[in-house]
Structures are given as structure tokens and as C-alpha cells.
Amino acid sequence: MTIRDEGVEQAARQKAARPKRADAQRNEQALLDAAAAVFVRSGVEAPVRDIAAEAGVGMGTIYRHFPTRADLVVAVYRHQVEACAEAGPVLLAQADSPHAALGQWINLFVDFLVTKHGLAAVLQPGGGFDALHSYFLDRLVPVCARLLSAAIDAGEIRADIDALELMYGIGNLCVGAGNDPRYDARRMVGLLIAGLRQSRPA
Amino acid sequence: MTIRDEGVEQAARQKAARPKRADAQRNEQALLDAAAAVFVRSGVEAPVRDIAAEAGVGMGTIYRHFPTRADLVVAVYRHQVEACAEAGPVLLAQADSPHAALGQWINLFVDFLVTKHGLAAVLQPGGGFDALHSYFLDRLVPVCARLLSAAIDAGEIRADIDALELMYGIGNLCVGAGNDPRYDARRMVGLLIAGLRQSRPA
Amino acid sequence: MTIRDEGVEQAARQKAARPKRADAQRNEQALLDAAAAVFVRSGVEAPVRDIAAEAGVGMGTIYRHFPTRADLVVAVYRHQVEACAEAGPVLLAQADSPHAALGQWINLFVDFLVTKHGLAAVLQPGGGFDALHSYFLDRLVPVCARLLSAAIDAGEIRADIDALELMYGIGNLCVGAGNDPRYDARRMVGLLIAGLRQSRPA
Amino acid sequence: MTIRDEGVEQAARQKAARPKRADAQRNEQALLDAAAAVFVRSGVEAPVRDIAAEAGVGMGTIYRHFPTRADLVVAVYRHQVEACAEAGPVLLAQADSPHAALGQWINLFVDFLVTKHGLAAVLQPGGGFDALHSYFLDRLVPVCARLLSAAIDAGEIRADIDALELMYGIGNLCVGAGNDPRYDARRMVGLLIAGLRQSRPA
DNA sequence: AATGAATGAGACTTCATTCAT
DNA sequence: TATGAATGAAGTCTCATTCAT
Numbered sequence: 001m002t003i004r005d006e007g008v009e010q011a012a013r014q015k016a017a018r019p020k021r022a023d024a025q026r027n028e029q030a031l032l033d034a035a036a037a038v039f040v041r042s043g044v045e046a047p048v049r050d051i052a053a054e055a056g057v058g059m060g061t062i063y064r065h066f067p068t069r070a071d072l073v074v075a076v077y078r079h080q081v082e083a084c085a086e087a088g089p090v091l092l093a094q095a096d097s098p099h100a101a102l103g104q105w106i107n108l109f110v111d112f113l114v115t116k117h118g119l120a121a122v123l124q125p126g127g128g129f130d131a132l133h134s135y136f137l138d139r140l141v142p143v144c145a146r147l148l149s150a151a152i153d154a155g156e157i158r159a160d161i162d163a164l165e166l167m168y169g170i171g172n173l174c175v176g177a178g179n180d181p182r183y184d185a186r187r188m189v190g191l192l193i194a195g196l197r198q199s200r201p202a
Numbered sequence: 203m204t205i206r207d208e209g210v211e212q213a214a215r216q217k218a219a220r221p222k223r224a225d226a227q228r229n230e231q232a233l234l235d236a237a238a239a240v241f242v243r244s245g246v247e248a249p250v251r252d253i254a255a256e257a258g259v260g261m262g263t264i265y266r267h268f269p270t271r272a273d274l275v276v277a278v279y280r281h282q283v284e285a286c287a288e289a290g291p292v293l294l295a296q297a298d299s300p301h302a303a304l305g306q307w308i309n310l311f312v313d314f315l316v317t318k319h320g321l322a323a324v325l326q327p328g329g330g331f332d333a334l335h336s337y338f339l340d341r342l343v344p345v346c347a348r349l350l351s352a353a354i355d356a357g358e359i360r361a362d363i364d365a366l367e368l369m370y371g372i373g374n375l376c377v378g379a380g381n382d383p384r385y386d387a388r389r390m391v392g393l394l395i396a397g398l399r400q401s402r403p404a
Numbered sequence: 405m406t407i408r409d410e411g412v413e414q415a416a417r418q419k420a421a422r423p424k425r426a427d428a429q430r431n432e433q434a435l436l437d438a439a440a441a442v443f444v445r446s447g448v449e450a451p452v453r454d455i456a457a458e459a460g461v462g463m464g465t466i467y468r469h470f471p472t473r474a475d476l477v478v479a480v481y482r483h484q485v486e487a488c489a490e491a492g493p494v495l496l497a498q499a500d501s502p503h504a505a506l507g508q509w510i511n512l513f514v515d516f517l518v519t520k521h522g523l524a525a526v527l528q529p530g531g532g533f534d535a536l537h538s539y540f541l542d543r544l545v546p547v548c549a550r551l552l553s554a555a556i557d558a559g560e561i562r563a564d565i566d567a568l569e570l571m572y573g574i575g576n577l578c579v580g581a582g583n584d585p586r587y588d589a590r591r592m593v594g595l596l597i598a599g600l601r602q603s604r605p606a
Numbered sequence: 607m608t609i610r611d612e613g614v615e616q617a618a619r620q621k622a623a624r625p626k627r628a629d630a631q632r633n634e635q636a637l638l639d640a641a642a643a644v645f646v647r648s649g650v651e652a653p654v655r656d657i658a659a660e661a662g663v664g665m666g667t668i669y670r671h672f673p674t675r676a677d678l679v680v681a682v683y684r685h686q687v688e689a690c691a692e693a694g695p696v697l698l699a700q701a702d703s704p705h706a707a708l709g710q711w712i713n714l715f716v717d718f719l720v721t722k723h724g725l726a727a728v729l730q731p732g733g734g735f736d737a738l739h740s741y742f743l744d745r746l747v748p749v750c751a752r753l754l755s756a757a758i759d760a761g762e763i764r765a766d767i768d769a770l771e772l773m774y775g776i777g778n779l780c781v782g783a784g785n786d787p788r789y790d791a792r793r794m795v796g797l798l799i800a801g802l803r804q805s806r807p808a
Numbered sequence: 809a810a811t812g813a814a815t816g817a818g819a820c821t822t823c824a825t826t827c828a829t
Numbered sequence: 830t831a832t833g834a835a836t837g838a839a840g841t842c843t844c845a846t847t848c849a850t
Contacts, residue, residue: 021829024834047819058836063821065834168379169390175377177370188371188394191363195397226809249844251812260811265846428830451823453833462832467825565797572783573794579781581774592775596794599801627850630813653840664815669842671813 030055074132088143098150113174157196232257276334290345300352315376359398434459478536492547502554517578561600636661694749704756719780729777763802
């Protein structure tokens with residue numbers, strides 16, 4: 001089942017017998033795509049009109065599908081957050097060591113974040129996207145915590161690391177540096193993870 | 203010479219022979235203080251009116267002293283950037299080791315950033331504050347680079363670290379996590395710096 | 405013949421030889437009932453969507469049956485206007501005196517108006533419901549005029565009262581006072597009718 | 607002291623030492639005049655933009671002077687409400703009888719209402735102008751009550767009349783009939799007042 | 809030089825109406 | 830025929846910036 005299929009199935013579950021009209025489905029997807037593109041370009045605070053134009057629909061259509069801006073933002077990122085969350089246990093089972101699994105999972109997370117420039121603002125609490133913020137944390141922090149625990153239990157990393165804080169740190173490193181190619185979020189995150197291996201705090 | 207004096211002197215330098223009226227000087231300083239306070243509270247995109255109110259002046263006065271928002275933002279942070287830049291060589295000369303000097307200098311930088319909540323946005327290129335962005339980098343990256351070189355030459359840290367990138371990384375870690383007290387930027391930066399000591403990338 | 409039957413018959417008359425499909429008939433009646441309910445709740449300017457939802461039909465169905473809002477409003481109130489109009493002659497024939505008949509008929513009219521909160525706006529000319537406005541007046545003013553004449557001829561009331569004006573006055577008194585229970589439209593209308601008995605204007 | 611003078615003096619009292627700029631005063635008055643005109647034409651729900659255009663000012667100017675629509679509506683009618691309220695005791699002292707004073711005062715009230723077509727909507731509770739509604743009632747009902755009491759005490763009218771209800775009734779009669787010249791609110795109110803003299807309810 | 813009133817572009821949101829399904 | 834998704838005009842309100850005083 002693809003990510004898209006999952007979304008369709010879920011919609012079907014929510015309203016049982018009423019399948020969405022084909023054009024409405026197309027519009028919803030067009031909106032998600034358009035919003036993702038505009039968020040990258042102008043951030044999640046981009047004018048609603050811009051998103052509508054990008055999707056080729058009227059403004060009212062956005063409000064029909066996503067009554068609040070947060071609804072739209074959540075929808076845009078939900079699939080990827082889910083996929084990331086679900087990858088945690090899988091990696092832990094497959095990798096050579098807990099620390100390797102942690103590193104691979106964090107790479108997944110970073111991959112997600114660095115391609116979503118507008119996301120950084122969303123991850124800051126207090127910006128009116130608290131529901132979204134909570135969703136991200138609720139879903140991902142436990143996954144990270146489990147990976148951390150395993151690595152700690154294996155004696156591979158320091159024991160004084162908090163998953164929430166680490167997620168924030170990684171998220172911040174992925175805020176990036178505009179389009180400055182000299183900044184590589186992945187490399188910086190690598191440095192952070194390397195720091196975890198230290199036997200004592202610096 | 204105090205930081206305040208320096209600012210005034212510089213303003214004088216810009217417009218050569220015309221000494222500012224005493225009340226104009228007072229207003230300019232009041233504006234800098236007010237803007238700094240408002241930036242912390244509401245970010246650098248805070249309404250001009252709020253800054254004017256905080257300073258107790260009319261809005262026109264802001265535009266007279268700082269024609270663009272970037273002018274104001276630069277002015278607000280210039281002093282502290284200067285102080286931070288000048289501390290680099292001093293610390294290098296005084297500290298026990300280049301790595302220790304680097305750590306101390308980065309602590310200074312972090313201290314600066316974490317108390318300036320609105321600053322994070324400013325350090326992102328493309329936000330209309332490019333002049334400010336350049337100023338920060340032009341002034342601080344060389345200082346950081348010199349400290350890094352010294353530590354590398356002393357064999358204390360990895361040799362593949364770029365000063366610009368490190369500054370971005372630290373800046374990002376200082377973006378914070380809203381007011382979530384569970385996130386400690388200093389601890390995360392510590393982790394990053396610890397990572398520098400690793401002999402190989404993670 | 406019931407009021408409901410009459411409405412259906414009339415609809416059939418309008419489109420001569422084409423009998424309406426049973427479901428279309430059901431929809432039309434559901435719409436009339438729903439609109440009446442919504443008009444009471446939210447006035448005749450209530451969103452079309454609310455009426456459609458109340459009736460359990462799509463919005464397009466409303467536009468099919470009642471191309472303009474006025475068409476719907478007229479249809480909603482037509483039955484009751486008819487019933488009121490037809491009661492006039494009956495009351496005149498049955499009551500003890502013309503003045504008594506007038507009072508009873510006005511009571512009928514008031515009963516009608518006070519339970520139709522949204523109606524007041526409709527009775528104002530210029531609100532885009534002029535056709536409806538005309539219908540009300542065309543149908544009811546002659547009835548009222550006949551009752552007035554009879555009472556005047558019997559020497560029971562002043563002779564300088566115009567039926568149209570009186571209808572407007574009564575309609576206005578029935579506008580009410582929001583939900584303020586201290587206002588009783590019937591009592592005020594009673595005062596107005598009492599004023600009719602005066603031998604001279606106040 | 608004219609009504610206008612009073613307004614100016616009051617403004618001066620409110621903010622002590624800060625006299626309003628001459629142009630601001632002009633604008634405020636222009637807005638009141640424009641709003642009054644537009645209210646007559648289009649009702650108190652008229653678009654803000656229309657009022658601004660009528661006054662020849664920007665929309666923001668309206669919001670500066672009158673943050674909410676209710677503020678504007680209250681301001682538009684305040685002077686006249688005040689004048690009407692203050693006339694009550696004067697008329698009572700001067701007229702030949704309490705009933706005559708009542709009639710004269712009601713004439714004043716009617717004069718006020720019939721030239722303010724948009725006002726009717728405002729006097730209905732629940733329309734979002736409750737503060738204004740309250741203001742009207744708080745100010746005028748006691749005046750009316752005193753006139754009624756005097757007339758009742760003099761044995762000139764029925765004793766079972768409530769001032770609030772009477773005000774509502776008069777207000778409703780003044781709602782008018784669009785521009786239909788055949789309806790004369792004053793005549794209808796006269797009928798109502800005549801009804802008061804009846805010894806028993808009709 | 810300082811003030812803050814005025815401006816008006818721009819963002820948001822609602823809802824009557826149309827039209828693809 | 831019925832549906833309700835889509836449209837976009839129209840209205841509200843905010844705030845950066847200008848400019849009369």
C-alpha cells in the first residue's frame with residue numbers, strides 16, 4: 001500500500017459510505033502539493049491566495065478542504081511524519097546495532113526536514129500551530145526515545161540524553177542557512193550524533 | 203570606550219561633521235533599547251508601532267533614524283556582534299588551549315543568541331535582512347575560523363570543519379524551542395562541540 | 405382542501421401539463437418547511453446552505469425549485485397569507501359587529517406575523533423582496549379595507565384611516581423587540597386599534 | 607453651548623492635555639456625517655468602504671476613530687439621543703398637561719427616528735449592537751417612564767402602560783414602509799397615543 | 809525634528825451562485 | 830434530477846509607510 005492509498009482509505013473510513021468525488025480528491029491532492037511547494041518557497045505563512053493560485057483552484061476551495069491553516073499544514077506533512085515514525089522500529093530490528101539504527105533513523109528525519117524549508121517555523125511552539133507542533137512531537141519523540149534507550153542500554157552512547165531535546169536540536173540544525181550551499185544540515189547533525197558517543201559531557 | 207559610546211561615535215562617523223542634536227541622540231538610543239526589547243518579545247517582524255510605543259516616540263521618528271527595518275535590526279545587534287568578535291583573539295591568547303578558547307568563545311556567542319529570540323529569523327538569508335546577515339557572517343566567521351585553525355593545528359579537533367557552517371549550526375541550535383524549558387541550547391551546542399573532538403565523522 | 409394540498413395544486417397549475425415527479429414534490433415541500441423553520445431562526449436572509457441542510461437536500465435543488473430567494477420566501481408565506489385573506493369575509497359575516505370582526509381579523513394577522521420573525525424584513529419595500537411585498541399588500545389590504553369600511557359605515561371608528569397604512573403599522577408593531585419578553589406585540593396592536601375608536605386624532 | 611461644542615469639550619476632558627489635531631477633528635466629524643448619510647441610504651450594516659468613500663477618507667481612518675461598527679453607530683446617534691432625553695423634563699415643566707408633554711416628547715422621538723432609516727435595525731436586540739441598544743434604552747426609557755407616570759398620576763391615561771414597551775412600539779412604528787409615502791409613522795404613533803387614553807384595553 | 813493621523817494595499821473569510829458529476 | 834464542490838466577489842481588518850501639523 002502506498003502512502004497515497006493509505007490516505008484514500010483513511011478518508012473512506014472516516015465517512016463510511018460517502019466516497020469523495022473524483023474532482024474533489026484531485027483538488028485536495030493538488031492543494032497538498034501546491035501548499036507544499038509554496039511552503040518551501042514562502043513559508044507556512046504564505047498567503048492563502050498564493051496557494052490557491054498554485055493549485056489552480058479558488059480560495060474557497062482551500063477553506064472547504066482545510067478550514068484552518070493548521071489543518072492544511074498538518075495534512076501536508078502528515079504522511080511523511082507517519083512514515084518516519086513507522087520506520088523507527090523497523091530500523092531497530094534490522095540494523096547492526098542500536099546506535100546504527102539511531103543514526104539511520106535520524107538520517108530519515110533529517111531528509112524529511114531539509115526538504116521542507118517552511119517546516120521549521122511550524123516546529124516552533126507558540127506560532128499558532130501548536131496542534132501541529134504537538135502532533136509532530138507526540139508521534140516522533142517516542143520513536144526517538146526508544147532508539148535512544150536501546151543505544152544507551154547497549155552502552156553505545158551517553159545516558160543523559162533526552163529524546164525531546166535531541167529532536168528539537170536536530171530540527172533546529174535542519175532549519176538550514178537559506179540556500180547557502182556551504183551549510184549541510186546532515187553534516188551538522190552528524191556532528192551532534194558524534195557528540196552523543198562521548199563518554200562524558202563536553 | 204563603552205559599547206554605547208562606540209555606537210554614537212560610529213553614527214557620527216557616518217555623517218561626518220554634523221553633530222547630532224542631543225534629543226536626537228537620546229531618541230536613537232531609546233529606539234535601540236526599545237527595539238531590542240520588542241524583538242525579544244515579538245520577533246524582528248514586530249509592528250513598527252509597538253517599537254515606537256515602547257520607545258515613547260512617534261513612528262515617524264523611527265523612519266527618520268532607521269529608514270528600513272534592516273537598518274534598525276543591524277543597529278540593535280551591532281554592538282554585541284562587535285564585542286563578540288573582539289573577544290576571539292583575547293580568549294585565544296588567554297585560554298589554556300585553543301580548544302578551550304573555542305569553547306569559551308562559542309559560549310559567548312550562544313549567550314548572545316539565546317537572549318535574542320528574534321535574532322534567529324534574521325540570520326536566515328533571504329528574509330530581507332541580507333545586509334544584516336552578511337554583517338554577522340563577515341564579522342564573526344573569520345574570528346571563528348581563526349579559533350578553529352588554532353585548535354586544528356594543535357591537533358585537538360577534526361580538521362574538516364568549516365567555520366561558516368559551524369556558525370550556522372550553532373545559530374540554529376540557539377533558535378530554541380519556543381519557551382519549552384526542556385530544551386537547553388547550551389547543552390545541545392555542547393554536544394556539537396563534543397562531536398568536533400571525534401577523530402572521524404559519525 | 406388542506407393548505408398543503410393547495411400548495412401542491414398551485415405548483416401543478418404553474419407548469420400546466422407536466423406532473424411533477426414524486427420525489428420533486430417531496431423536495432419542494434421539504435424545502436418550504438425547512439425554509440420556514442430557518443426563517444424563524446435566522447431571518448429570511450439566512451444562508452442558502454442552512455436551508456438546504458435543514459431540508460436535507462443539496463443547494464442546487466433549492467435553485468431548481470426556487471430560482472430566486474424571493475420565490476422561496478413568497479412560497480413559504482403564500483399559504484398563510486391566503487388563509488388570512490379568506491378569513492376576512494367570513495369573520496365579517498359571523499361577528500357581532502364590524503369592529504369586532506376587524507379586531508378578530510387583525511388578531512389573525514398578528515398571530516401570523518409574530519410567529520414569523522423573519523417576515524418583518526420582507527415586508528419592507530426595497531429589500532429585494534418587492535414582489536413578495538406586493539403580494540402581501542395586494543392580497544391583504546383589500547380585505548382590511550373592507551373590514552374598515554364596514555366599521556366606519558357602522559360609525560364604530562374614525563373615518564380617516566387608510567387600510568394600507570394600518571397594515572403597515574400593525575406589521576411594524578409585530579417586528580417585536582428581539583426576544584425581550586417585556587414587549588407584547590398583541591398588546592401594542594390592541595392599543596393601536598383602541599386608538600381607532602377615538603372620535604378625533606390625538 | 608451647541609451640541610457640537612459639547613462633543614468637543616467632552617473629547618478634551620477625556621484626554622486632558624492632548625487636543626485633537628484639527629484635521630483629525632475634521633475627519634471625525636466628516637465620518638459622523640458620512641456615516642449618518644450612508645446609514646440612511648444603506649442601513650447600519652453598510653460596507654465600511656462605502657462610509658470611508660463618502661467621507662473622503664481611507665478605511666483605516668474609520669478604524670482609528672471608531673474601532674468597532676457599534677462605536678461609530680453610537681457616536682452618530684449619541685447627540686440626538688441626548689438631546690431627546692434632556693427634552694423630557696423640560697417639556698414636562700412647560701406643557702399644559704402631562705399628557706400634552708408626553709405627546710410632544712414622543713413627537714420629538716419620532717422626528718428623530720423617522721429621519722434615521724438605518725436606526726431601526728439598531729434598536730433590535732441581538733443584531734450585534736446590543737451595547738448601542740442598551741444605550742438607547744437606558745437613556746430614554748426612564749425619561750419616558752417619568753412622563754408616563756405624570757400622565758397616569760393626572761388620571762389622563764391608562765395606568766397599565768410600560769415605558770419600555772411603549773418605546774419599542776413607537777420605535778417599531780417608525781421603522782416605516784420603505785419609501786412608501788402613504789405610510790405616515792407620525793400618524794400611526796398618534797393613533798397609538800390616542801389608544802392610551804382609553805379607559806380600558808381594547 | 810517629532811508626532812501620530814491618514815492612507816491603502818493586502819490578507820482573511822463568507823456565502824450566493826454556478827456547474828461538473 | 831439531485832448533489833455539493835468550486836468559484837470569486839465582497840466584506841472585514843491590519844499595519845507599513847507617508848506626510849500634514
